[in-house]
Amino acid sequence: MIIGVLRETAAEERRVALIPDDVRGLANMDVIVERDAGRSIGFGDADYRASGARIAERAEVFARSDIVVWVKPPAYPLDSVRPGTTLIGFQDPLHRHDVIAGLRERGIESIGYETVPHSRPDIDALSAMSRIAGAVAYAQGRQLFSAQGPVRALILGCGQAGLSAIAAAVAHGDQPTAIGNRPDQESAAIRYGAETFLPNPVGLLAHLAAEPPDLIVCAAVHRGTRGPLLLDGAALDTLRPGTVIVDLVAKSGGNCVATVPDRTVTLPNGVIVTHRSNYPTLRPVEASSAYSAATAALLKTRFANELRLE
Template identity: 55%
Template structure:
């Protein structure tokens, strides 16, 4: 389907993904124009074996599995949903939990990439990991661009909260930009080891908000990347009012966890908040859309792999066995 979430430029499957799924026996229906904003044309989808249709109604009406990047802006009740159908993609389970439950009561299942298990040994990263790697780098660059020019012109002091894929990508981006080696906060000891190996100069494991405030007073960070959280659950509040008050005017906090509640008490979804002490706290929900072609390739490959693990393609069962 063509994405309709605000500002979304990606597409859930690229023509290469369509070809791979077609080779495995799937029939793929694609809404016309679905990939245009990511530089994938309708002719490319057609050549890959997709059946192009003029609107989302036909995608939903003909598909056993509907793949998206984000839930559509239109009401799903306006689509021809049916029992046994599967909606796969980012589902925003923290904010849309009631909606997902209501769909399940009607027999429509939702597979949330936010809750898909991470497997470092997998040949193909899961969609959340793939997007988090891109989001961490993009968020770092965009947050850095918001700093005062006098700060941007030299090495920036950086604090990274969370050492999952997004946090590690932010640490790597700091090194690429020539900024000071970040200080990091990790949830577990094994994350600390990884963060140090990626270039963090120091890493605290599971500190309290008060300890994070003390860290801010000690290091005076100019850029904070918030990326701490467990998949599909509420994000921990790590930056309380005291921590934000301890920041110096001009500091920027980029919170990647806003849709899960935010690591900062001042975070507002898809907004930039100007605090009284001159600090910016910013979030937007689609950082990977800044590089839609590359992000779509990464997302589509991961999505096609996830679809390939559904019983009809993995075992040859018919679709009636999907919900079992």
Template identity: 30%
Template sequence: MPITVGVVQETFPGERRVALAPSALATLKKAALDLLVQNGAGLAAGFADDAYAEAGAVLLAARDEVFARADIIVQVRALGANPDRWSNDLALMREDQTLIALLEPLAAPDPVRAAAERRINAFALELIPRTTRAQAMDVLSSQANLAGYKAVLLAAEALPKIFPMMMTAAGTITPARVFVIGAGVAGLQAIATARRLGAVTSAYDVRPAVREQVESLGARFVELPLQTHDAQDTSGYARPMDQDFYRRQAELLGELIAEQDVVITTAAVPGQRAPVLITRPMVERMAPGSVIVDLAAERGGNCELTRPGQTLCHKGVQIIGPLNLPATVPVHASQLFARNVAAFILNLVRNGRIQTDADDQIIRETLVAHRGQIVHPRVRQALGL
């Protein structure tokens, strides 16, 4: 019998994405996979049930029926990434069923333990390695792109100025100054978007290697006199630094930030609290009307004053701590996420069977629970095993 993939409606509050968009189903059908979709699973993302039916999926009215019939369940958020409701779905799963989703296994490992106890085979999409072969499956990058774009729009809306220079009969308006901290995927997209809107843009990253990418987008790369030769790990992510480094970095960044109209922060370390890069005194040096958009709000924030999910004003400076920005553009976010997930499934299912081959780096680094055991070393460490 062919492998069956099930798609259900997301239950995380405010989550409008869907794990598989209709446009991604053709490649899975071509690989002889059957598709089950819960009625209404894609409505919040703008995809009608008819679109799934036309793409070859079978529509089911009941969520529990999708869980009962599918060999593989794909979701945007499950287990630790859906902290209040993950247990409801886990109760619907059966032994040897496969779960593919964002799981937050490092920050919230206890639900992974519960999945292992039910003998669920769970794959955490946020652990996909940063390799050439895995690029097509990298959900963090595809979604961070959209977050970087939306961050600039939020800033432009909140700033009591316009971004571009404008020459008028009443005089010339000077362009806004935008400073992006962190030149990963989100940061680079924020730079590109701010430049398209006409802002004078600069950026800083602890990894000197990203200078060329920043400058290729027309922004100025800011160098600080700090020792950063080991600031990048083997996966391409920023490595956590010690407190002395962050203290010295804050001192040097303070001068720069005081001159900016907009600061967008994107610095995050997977599975850990985001480093605090902007302190209260630094905020207080900014001009009234300035804006900080903290894309690390979900990890506690890069700004000392950030409140996740809130916008607050401190001495005239607006500090925006958005959560789940990709879900605010669910059509494209879902399409990109779906392409990543489809590529992951096609790598996982071969010759009509679900592979858990430890020789495959992508499978090895994303598999967190298998046959009753927690198998990922970093998740085991997080659980003290």
């Protein structure tokens, strides 16, 4: 089996799907790495050669590989991928559904980390990236909030990103409140440091009016589905000027009606809404190491056939 590792081409992407240490651990597989794939995080082609990999141009990676791994879908067409190839990485199934279907018709399978079950934490790259994203997004939002001292934070969603944002709020000395969609999420939210947990987003508008937050992190989404709209126009009208909203799930539809993908906007009432497509890339070494560990584990266990993207 030959594994191909691509150099990332998505905008501002600095991660790599496999780092040299994990390539070295794939003892029974041949690995071909696209030239300069790890350069953005300090790994040169010589590091990959020392790990046992071959360095090649992109065309050869696709021509020779049985499995091709990436972090984010390439920014170029996949016309050169040969039938029988398996593509592993984030697949963005909501926006790339037709592309994935077309690849399948050509005999090319797409395996998305969006479909990996929580029961397999060793190969759950999505959860690992979500934890990094939650912490980074909270820090980014806090930088946009102009007032000094502790802030009142509201975290929408208690998945991995939301829990990480709660922990980041505590680390900053802030006072986080969490809103989940199930009462059984309360114990996790409190364990991560939430001072208050609201088990039902239906009560969000009343909460915003009674206790206006300074910073809101939107992280409510189930993997592979569209995120629910939680902050509509009425909710935004209750917020004070200078309130910051960080929407982590804009690519899945967004939790905030005013979110503009990859932009920071200030609304007429002074509320700031921000989003970026790729928070983990702001910690590229940490994120690459976590992503690579999941990818190597997936390859070693040959778990691919159980993770087909529907």
